[in-house]
Each structure stands twice: as C-alpha cells, then as structure tokens.
Amino acid sequence: MSVKEAKDRIAEILGNRLAATRAVRAEHARNEAHFPEAMPDAVAFVKTTQEVSQVLAVCHEEACPVTAWAAGTALEGQHLPTRGGLVLNMMAMNAVKAVSPEDMDAVVQPGVTREQLNEDLRATGLFFSVDPGANASMGGMAATRASGTTALRYGTMRDNVSALEVVLADGRIIRTGTRARKSSAGYDLTGAFIGSEGTLGVITQLTVKLHGVPEAISAASCAFASVADAVQAVVTTIQMGIPIARMELLDTGYIEALNVRFGLQLPDTPHLFLEFHGSDDSVREQAETVGTIVADCNGTNFFWKTRAEDRNALWQARHGAYEAMGAMHPGRRSVVTDICVPISHLPDMIEAARSDIDGSTIPGAIIGHVGDGNFHAQLMVQDGNMEDLKIAKNLANRMAQRALDVGGTISGEHGIGQGKRDLMEAEHGAAWDVMGEMKHMFDPRGILNPGKLIRD
Amino acid sequence: MSVKEAKDRIAEILGNRLAATRAVRAEHARNEAHFPEAMPDAVAFVKTTQEVSQVLAVCHEEACPVTAWAAGTALEGQHLPTRGGLVLNMMAMNAVKAVSPEDMDAVVQPGVTREQLNEDLRATGLFFSVDPGANASMGGMAATRASGTTALRYGTMRDNVSALEVVLADGRIIRTGTRARKSSAGYDLTGAFIGSEGTLGVITQLTVKLHGVPEAISAASCAFASVADAVQAVVTTIQMGIPIARMELLDTGYIEALNVRFGLQLPDTPHLFLEFHGSDDSVREQAETVGTIVADCNGTNFFWKTRAEDRNALWQARHGAYEAMGAMHPGRRSVVTDICVPISHLPDMIEAARSDIDGSTIPGAIIGHVGDGNFHAQLMVQDGNMEDLKIAKNLANRMAQRALDVGGTISGEHGIGQGKRDLMEAEHGAAWDVMGEMKHMFDPRGILNPGKLIRD
Numbered sequence: 001m002s003v004k005e006a007k008d009r010i011a012e013i014l015g016n017r018l019a020a021t022r023a024v025r026a027e028h029a030r031n032e033a034h035f036p037e038a039m040p041d042a043v044a045f046v047k048t049t050q051e052v053s054q055v056l057a058v059c060h061e062e063a064c065p066v067t068a069w070a071a072g073t074a075l076e077g078q079h080l081p082t083r084g085g086l087v088l089n090m091m092a093m094n095a096v097k098a099v100s101p102e103d104m105d106a107v108v109q110p111g112v113t114r115e116q117l118n119e120d121l122r123a124t125g126l127f128f129s130v131d132p133g134a135n136a137s138m139g140g141m142a143a144t145r146a147s148g149t150t151a152l153r154y155g156t157m158r159d160n161v162s163a164l165e166v167v168l169a170d171g172r173i174i175r176t177g178t179r180a181r182k183s184s185a186g187y188d189l190t191g192a193f194i195g196s197e198g199t200l201g202v203i204t205q206l207t208v209k210l211h212g213v214p215e216a217i218s219a220a221s222c223a224f225a226s227v228a229d230a231v232q233a234v235v236t237t238i239q240m241g242i243p244i245a246r247m248e249l250l251d252t253g254y255i256e257a258l259n260v261r262f263g264l265q266l267p268d269t270p271h272l273f274l275e276f277h278g279s280d281d282s283v284r285e286q287a288e289t290v291g292t293i294v295a296d297c298n299g300t301n302f303f304w305k306t307r308a309e310d311r312n313a314l315w316q317a318r319h320g321a322y323e324a325m326g327a328m329h330p331g332r333r334s335v336v337t338d339i340c341v342p343i344s345h346l347p348d349m350i351e352a353a354r355s356d357i358d359g360s361t362i363p364g365a366i367i368g369h370v371g372d373g374n375f376h377a378q379l380m381v382q383d384g385n386m387e388d389l390k391i392a393k394n395l396a397n398r399m400a401q402r403a404l405d406v407g408g409t410i411s412g413e414h415g416i417g418q419g420k421r422d423l424m425e426a427e428h429g430a431a432w433d434v435m436g437e438m439k440h441m442f443d444p445r446g447i448l449n450p451g452k453l454i455r456d
Numbered sequence: 457m458s459v460k461e462a463k464d465r466i467a468e469i470l471g472n473r474l475a476a477t478r479a480v481r482a483e484h485a486r487n488e489a490h491f492p493e494a495m496p497d498a499v500a501f502v503k504t505t506q507e508v509s510q511v512l513a514v515c516h517e518e519a520c521p522v523t524a525w526a527a528g529t530a531l532e533g534q535h536l537p538t539r540g541g542l543v544l545n546m547m548a549m550n551a552v553k554a555v556s557p558e559d560m561d562a563v564v565q566p567g568v569t570r571e572q573l574n575e576d577l578r579a580t581g582l583f584f585s586v587d588p589g590a591n592a593s594m595g596g597m598a599a600t601r602a603s604g605t606t607a608l609r610y611g612t613m614r615d616n617v618s619a620l621e622v623v624l625a626d627g628r629i630i631r632t633g634t635r636a637r638k639s640s641a642g643y644d645l646t647g648a649f650i651g652s653e654g655t656l657g658v659i660t661q662l663t664v665k666l667h668g669v670p671e672a673i674s675a676a677s678c679a680f681a682s683v684a685d686a687v688q689a690v691v692t693t694i695q696m697g698i699p700i701a702r703m704e705l706l707d708t709g710y711i712e713a714l715n716v717r718f719g720l721q722l723p724d725t726p727h728l729f730l731e732f733h734g735s736d737d738s739v740r741e742q743a744e745t746v747g748t749i750v751a752d753c754n755g756t757n758f759f760w761k762t763r764a765e766d767r768n769a770l771w772q773a774r775h776g777a778y779e780a781m782g783a784m785h786p787g788r789r790s791v792v793t794d795i796c797v798p799i800s801h802l803p804d805m806i807e808a809a810r811s812d813i814d815g816s817t818i819p820g821a822i823i824g825h826v827g828d829g830n831f832h833a834q835l836m837v838q839d840g841n842m843e844d845l846k847i848a849k850n851l852a853n854r855m856a857q858r859a860l861d862v863g864g865t866i867s868g869e870h871g872i873g874q875g876k877r878d879l880m881e882a883e884h885g886a887a888w889d890v891m892g893e894m895k896h897m898f899d900p901r902g903i904l905n906p907g908k909l910i911r912d
Contacts, residue, residue, distance in 0.1 A: 105798070147638055147640075159615070172886055174885070175884070179862075182603055183867060184865075184871040185866050185872060185883055186651070188614065192643060211697070241668035279738075281738070282734075285738065341635075342637075373637055374636075408636045409641045411640040413638065415640040416641060416642055428630075428642060429630070430629070430630045434630055
C-alpha cells in the first residue's frame with residue numbers, strides 16, 4: 001500500500017497519460033497566490049469518467065492522495081498537492097456535451113472553461129452567467145462555489161448548477177440532481193459537492209443553468225470623492241431592490257493600476273463600475289434611478305458605455321485588476337482577502353480594512369462585488385519576505401474577524417483551501433467538526449485533496 | 457434503553473409539557489393526505505433550543521424515535537410518527553426574533569408560520585416570499601424544501617434560507633451559514649438540512665431572506681380552450697425570460713371547483729392565473745408582452761385584477777383549490793402527485809397525465825406552478841377504498857416515471873416522506889445509498905423521523 005504502487009497500477013490504466021517527469025510535476029506545483037510550491041508524485045491526464053473512477057479506486061486502495069486540477073486559478077491554494085501523491089488533470093475532459101436552448105441549460109465536462117462555454121453558446125442567445133474574472137474551469141468553479149461580478153443578479157455556482165456527476169473516493173460514480181428547476185426529492189447532494197473543493201469527490205460532469213442575453217445592456221463608471229460615498233450609493237441601490245446586474249467598487253489604488261495598464265484615463269479616486277440588464281425601458285429606468293442615487297452620494301464623472309466595445313473594455317479592465325496591481329508592484333506577490341458581510345455593515349468594514357492597510361508597512365488596494373457585500377483587499381508582499389507575509393495574514397485575519405463579528409463570512413467566493421483553515425472554527429464552531437465527520441463518511445481514507453478545508 | 461425510559465426522563469425535563477393522553481396523541485397522529493394515522497407514545501411541547509437539545513440527547517441514549525411536528529400540513533406524511541416514540545411539537549417556538557430591514561433578513565423560530573411572519577413584516581415594506589399555499593411553519597417549510605406559487609420569481613426555501621440553528625441527533629447544537637448573501641466557507645450544511653425532512657437534525661432557528669414589496673403588482677386570469685394552449689403560453693413566457701412572479705395553471709376540474717366554492721364565475725375551461733411584480737413601467741411592459749403571448753395561444757377572457765382585493769380574491773381561490781376539490785368530492789381523500797420537469801417537456805407531461813386520469817375510474821384534476829415545470833394531479837380516492845388507492849398510486853407512479861424519463865424529478869416541492877420512497881432509487885440510483893450513509897453519519901441510531909426519505 002503506497003504511492004509508488006498506486007503509480008504503477010495507474011500507469012497500467014492510463015499508459016503515457018500518467019506523467020512523472022520533473023517538468024510536468026513542476027507545472028502542477030504552482031499557484032498564482034502566495035502558497036509554497038507543492039510537487040505531486042505524478043500527474044494523471046484523465047479523459048473519461050470511467051478513468052477517473054478506476055484511478056480513484058486504486059488511490060483508495062493504496063491510500064494515495066489525489067488532488068483534482070483544472071485551470072489552476074484558485075486563490076487559496078486549493079489545487080496544490082500539499083501531501084504529494086497524484087494530481088488529476090481534468091483539462092482534457094473539456095466537451096460541451098449538450099445545450100438545450102428550450103430548457104436553458106447545458107451539460108458540460110469539468111475541464112470546460114467559462115469562456116469556452118460562452119463561446120459555444122454564442123449562436124443561442126443564451127449565456128452562462130457566473131464570472132469570477134479568471135477563465136476558470138467549470139469543475140473548479142463548482143468545487144470552489146465561485147461567483148464574481150454577476151452573482152448580484154444571477155447568483156453563484158450554488159444557484160447555477162442543477163445536477164452533477166461525481167466520482168466518490170472509492171471509485172463509485174453517482175449522479176446528483178436533475179434538469180428540473182427545483183426538486184424536493186431527498187438530500188441536496190449537488191449542494192454538498194459545490195464548495196467542497198475536491199475533498200468529497202471529483203466532479204466529472206455538470207448540468208448548468210443558462211440565462212437569456214438581455215435585450216439591452218448598459219454599463220457605466222462613476223467617480224467618488226471617498227470610498228464611503230461610493231459604498232453609500234451601493235447600500236442605497238441594494239436596499240431599493242434595483243435589479244442591477246453588476247456593481248463593482250475599485251478604490252484609488254486599483255484605479256491608478258488600471259489607468260497605467262489599460263490607459264483608462266479615469267480620475268485617481270474611488271469608482272463604481274455598474275451594469276444594467278433588461279429590456280430597453282427597464283435598463284433606462286434602472287439607470288436613471290441609480291444615476292440619482294449616485295448624484296445624491298456626490299458621485300461625478302458618470303460615463304455611459306453603451307457600445308459593446310466600450311463595455312467590454314471596462315470589464316476587461318475590471319477583470320485585469322488583479323494582474324494590474326501585480327504589475328504596479330514588481331517583485332511582490334498577492335495575499336487576497338475575501339470577506340462578505342450583511343450590506344448595512346459594508347461601509348464600516350471597508351473603512352476599517354482601508355485604515356488597517358494604511359497603518360501597515362505593505363501596499364494594498366480594495367476591490368469588490370460590493371452589491372453582494374463581498375470585497376477583497378489585495379495585499380502586496382515582497383516575494384520570499386516572511387515578515388511581509390505575516391503582516392498580510394494578520395491584516396487578513398483582522399478583516400475576517402470583523403466580518404464574523406457582524407454576522408458575515410470569512411470567504412465570499414475564494415473558498416478555504418489551505419489559506420483559511422485557521423478561521424473555520426471561528427466561523428462555524430461545532431459545525432466545522434460536523435464537516436469533518438461528513439468528510440470522513442465520503443472519504444474514509446482521507447485521500448481526496450488532503451490538507452484543505454477541514455481540520456487535519 | 458426504551459421508549460418508556462425516554463418518556464420518564466423527558467418528563468423530568470419538561471414537566472407537564474410532556475403529554476401522553478390519548479387526546480393529545482391522537483391530535484398528532486393525523487394528516488391531510490391519505491396516510492394512515494400513526495400514534496406517538498408521547499408529545500413534547502418544547503419551548504427552547506436547550507430543551508430540544510436535552511430531549512434529543514435522551515432519545516439518542518434511549519434509542520427512542522423522534523418526529524418533529526409543527527403546522528402538520530405536509531402532504532407526504534413526513535410528520536407522522538410511523539414508528540411511535542416521541543413527537544416534538546415545535547409550535548410554541550414561534551418568535552420572530554429579529555428583523556433587519558437594512559439587510560433584508562429576519563431571524564425566526566421554527567414554529568412561526570409564513571402568514572405570521574408576513575403579518576409581522578407589514579410595516580417594513582418587506583415580505584417573505586415562499587408561499588406553499590397552506591399556512592405552514594417556517595421550520596416545516598425548510599425541512600420540506602417547500603416552494604409554491606412565487607418560487608418562479610423569488611426561489612424556493614433553498615434560496616431563501618441563509619442560516620440555521622440545528623440540534624443534532626445526539627443533542628449537539630450547531631449553527632450553519634451566516635447572514636452574508638453568499639459564502640464559500642466550507643460545506644453547505646444549511647443546504648444539507650433544507651429538504652432533509654427532520655431526518656438529519658431538528659431545526660430550531662432560521663435566518664431567512666426578505667424581499668421588498670414591489671412598487672407595482674398586477675394579477676390576471678385568462679381562459680384557454682385547452683390545457684395544451686395554456687401550457688404553450690407558459691413555455692413561451694419562460695423561454696422569453698420574462699420575470700413573471702406567478703404563473704399557475706388550473707384545469708377545468710379545478711375551475712369548476714373554484715366556481716362552486718368561491719363564486720368566481722369563470723368559464724369552465726383551463727385557466728392561467730398570473731401575477732407581475734416590479735415598477736409601474738416594468739409591470740406594464742411584462743403584462744403587455746404576456747398578453748400578446750396569451751392571445752397568440754388563443755387565450756381569452758383576460759381579466760386584470762389591479763385592485764388589491766381582487767388580487768387577494770384570486771390568490772385566495774388558488775390557495776383554496778385543494779380544499780375546493782375535496783368539497784366537490786365528499787367521502788373522498790386526496791392523493792396528490794408532484795412532478796417537476798424541464799419546461800419543454802411540460803406540454804407532453806400534462807397531456808399524458810390528463811389522459812391517464814381520464815382513462816381511470818377515479819376523478820382528478822391538474823394544477824401547477826407551471827412556470828417552474830412543476831404540476832400536481834389531485835386524485836380523489838374513496839375513503840378506505842384500497843382499490844382506489846392502488847389506482848391512484850399507479851397513476852402517480854406513471855407520472856413520476858415519465859418525469860424521470862425526461863430528466864425531471866419525482867417531487868418538485870412536497871418531498872418524499874413515506875409516500876415517495878419507492879421512487880427514490882429510480883431517481884437517484886447509487887446516490888440514494890449515499891443519502892443513507894449521510895443519514896447514518898448524522899443519526900447513527902436512526903432516531904430522527906424513522907421510516908421517511910431514506911431506505912430502511
């Protein structure tokens with residue numbers, strides 16, 4: 001019973017699609033965030049559910065760790081094989097297997113990326129709404145319970161996945177959920193796997209909901225003298241129940257970075273980026289109402305982007321914000337915080353975060369899906385400087401603790417992975433132990449993505 | 457280790473709030489559907505979470521069955537103590553503990569009914585949207601994953617509960633979820649308890665989402681020559697993405713029953729009852745579009761209900777449909793089916809159900825939240841006639857099997873309870889076994905609502 005025996009047995013199944021060269025292993029040791037590299041013993045490039053099942057059955061018997069890997073864009077080190085063993089590279093399972101325009105759903109394999117899916121949907125008048133920024137894989141997005149800029153209107157992965165095919169730790173293949181819009185038929189196993197970060201099973205197929213491309217879309221940016229004013233505009237908009245599609249805050253640090261990288265020429269002050277979806281009339285109505293709210297909050301420079309290319313440029317810049325901050329701070333890596341709070345507490349939370357960063361020795365900026373009460377601080381630590389990392393983690397912990405104090409969560413959308421396990425007990429108390437019991441039930445030998453989400 | 461010892465020990469905790477008189481036990485043996493009466497050994501009228509915890513700890517030690525009971529409106533016999541033991545009457549835990557208009561949420565105890573909550577919210581401009589018809593309890597609605605007429609626009613209990621307090625089988629008290637609008641912090645335990653029908657734990661507190669009362673509401677009824685025409689109007693409306701709030705089908709049988717009971721004077725043909733929510737302009741726009749669709753589908757008698765009292769009369773009639781059918785068929789009880797299918801299959805499903813009923817010897821009518829693809833047949837069986845019951849169950853099974861054949865579910869909103877366990881394997885396959893494993897993990901001695909949802 002060993003990793004070596006597992007490798008030998010899996011090589012018999014996959015042939016040369018089991019790779020153990022240093023180069024391939026090193027490719028699967030990296031992450032975009034600050035987590036140390038972690039080398040797997042081998043990488044399995046699987047192509048079918050059946051193969052995933054056979055591979056997991058072997059790993060289960062041999063007690064070999066298995067970490068699923070797709071686009072590799074996770075921000076809490078979820079996809080790193082911290083205990084070695086096998087990485088399961090899912091990117092060859094990348095077929096869009098069915099699209100039903102009548103029922104507004106699609107069946108996809110886990111290695112399909114969200115951009116690939118939306119490209120495939122172009123002729124149907126439908127789109128897949130969840131948009132975490134990175135061109136993540138559908139499997140990874142489900143496993144992380146991802147959301148992003150459009151969750152405000154269309155929901156998170158929890159709301160947009162109706163069924164899954166999952167391979168359990170021992171190789172059993174199950175199907176959860178149906179294509180019906182709702183169901184009361186038993187425990188919500190689909191929901192149990194969404195957000196489980198590959199610790200309960202490996203997702204091999206997803207049925208996802210699609211939305212109609214709105215008749216009218218309009219986007220806007222507007223500038224504020226202070227973050228407090230911008231956040232007040234957000235809180236008022238949400239409390240009025242306006243069905244706005246996107247509502248993103250970028251503080252001055254990000255605007256400076258975007259101006260440099262994307263040549264945006266925005267004033268160096270906090271901004272909101274907004275988007276409205278609906279019929280021509282309803283978009284106009286929403287936009288007018290929000291325009292009034294913005295003006296009441298001393299917002300200025302309200303610029304409409306009615307042409308598709310201007311809108312795309314705005315959201316491309318928004319999605320490039322993480323990299324733009326990196327480019328502003330060469331030689332530094334990012335520690336990204338991710339709290340989400342009840343909307344009435346958002347102003348205080350952001351102000352406290354800003355003040356904490358200003359009082360520290362490391363640079364950082366704040367950005368967020370503020371309509372959901374979710375925001376991030378991107379803290380820039382000198383690569384390899386453990387003191388910087390300690391300061392950043394301390395800032396992150398303070399933000400998380402404040403979120404918990406007001407009934408919020410330590411992670412709005414990035415998940416727990418390696419980075420936030422320290423905070424799980426504070427958020428969940430005894431319920432974290434129940435998660436551990438659930439993990440043990442699904443994966444009694446602890447082979448699935450060990451070292452993540454649950455207590456060791 | 458026995459039920460008797462459990463009773464003695466619980467009497468020490470609750471005093472005269474543990475009742476074992478025949479009258480009280482008989483009150484907790486009944487249901488509105490066709491399930492046989494089931495007498496508990498005693499009924500515990502609990503008042504606090506702490507008491508629920510103490511009682512469950514005793515039942516766990518004594519291996520005494522415990523079935524939670526609130527409004528008693530379940531339609532699949534979920535609340536009947538089929539194995540005897542203790543009924544936990546939750547109706548004294550009926551406080552609305554907090555309402556936050558800013559964050560649009562409320563904290564309630566499980567015995568609060570939906571009408572009570574909405575009464576409490578009247579001054580806030582907010583409402584709780586889930587509306588299964590019956591004045592069910594919030595705890596029961598969560599346990600059943602209830603939905604109803606407004607799920608089309610506002611979602612089911614799965615979408616409207618953000619956090620729970622739950623007492624586990626062994627008496628441990630846990631909290632799941634937070635007040636944030638979204639979270640990626642670990643397994644979705646809230647989702648695990650919603651729809652678990654009291655088999656995994658007892659819900660003692662819920663944090664629920666509220667919605668703003670829309671600026672404008674308008675309702676309408678319209679008549680169709682055939683069910684097929686009515687359903688075609690539904691399918692078109694949904695596929696066009698119109699954010700309609702309610703879209704209910706009633707076939708001729710129901711219209712006859714409502715005309716008798718509520719003096720509605722509608723033509724004796726299939727009808728849609730509709731409701732639009734939004735701003736004045738958006739409601740007008742939605743209504744115009746749907747009006748055109750209805751006309752294209754040969755809809756007639758399009759009657760607007762703009763005054764609140766006319767709207768209320770319409771929905772009161774809709775909510776009274778179940779009783780109205782009962783009144784049309786004295787001496788008979790109801791077997792209610794509850795499939796939900798992808799919307800494109802709705803016309804075929806309803807036609808096949810209608811034709812099955814017409815070919816049988818028992819009367820029945822069809823009604824449904826058709827915008828979600830969910831409909832019910834209310835089949836009227838002679839009280840005590842086992843042959844009738846067999847015919848009804850056979851009809852129900854055929855409908856369920858057809859739903860599964862097109863990727864639908866055996867229960868849209870009523871749950872599994874005792875009534876649908878036979879169909880669980882057909883819907884879930886090996887995943888039903890996984891539900892059983894989950895049940896065993898949460899409740900190793902099998903005390904919580906035994907005989908429901910999972911395999912024995």
